[in-house]
Amino acid sequence: MLVRWEEATDKAAVYALNESAFGTSAEANLVDILRREAQPIVSLVAEDNKIVVGHIMFTAVSLSGHPGIKIMGLAPLAVAPLHQNTGIGTTLVHAGLQQCKASGYGAAVVLGHPGYYPRFGFKPSARFGIGCEYEVSEEKFMVMELQEGYLHGKTGIIKYHSAFTGL
Ligand SMILES: CC(C)(COP(=O)(O)OP(=O)(O)OC[C@H]1O[C@@H](n2cnc3c(N)ncnc32)[C@H](O)[C@@H]1OP(=O)(O)O)[C@@H](O)C(=O)NCCC(=O)NCCS
Incomplete structure (x- = not known):
């Protein structure tokens, strides 16, 4: 399996994936909008025999009261149903976080399953005094520092790109 940056020619495959x-087109449409409207993004695909079997996207989020802070939001993450539970999602998350870190981001957030994301180092955001603009159960919104101590003293509410509203 190969993990690489998404290219323009992957667009249809990433949509279908x-x-x-997800069993709906909502996330696929979101990816299309984010690709057009959100910069910077980190968008990686996992390829198996030249077929796209996984995709991960990160877009920049803001933290209230801290303009200029560099935090990425992980969403969405998708693995083709027939390839799930074979480690592809794990590989994509590691590769994506590494890319965010290399691009100078100090932290990442995710709104997702509390049984999945802690294995990468994500912790409940409340521990950092950080909340989410959306009403979500506390353990589902998680934060991870990519640079040690980056979030020290930085509390507030995370806001995603407006395309996420209504998802
Ligand atoms: C969630 C998803 C990205 C995980 O990717 P994957 O490649 O299948 O998972 P991996 O092989 O890396 O990891 C397997 C682990 O993930 C867990 N897992 C799989 N799907 C999960 C889900 N929907 N929620 C929580 N945990 C899940 C498995 O139970 C397994 O846990 P274990 O290691 O403790 O046994 C993938 O199943 C998927 O695309 N699901 C549909 C879309 C989705 O829900 N995306 C996530 C949005 S936050």
């Missing part, structure tokens, strides 16, 4: 993984 998100649609089949």
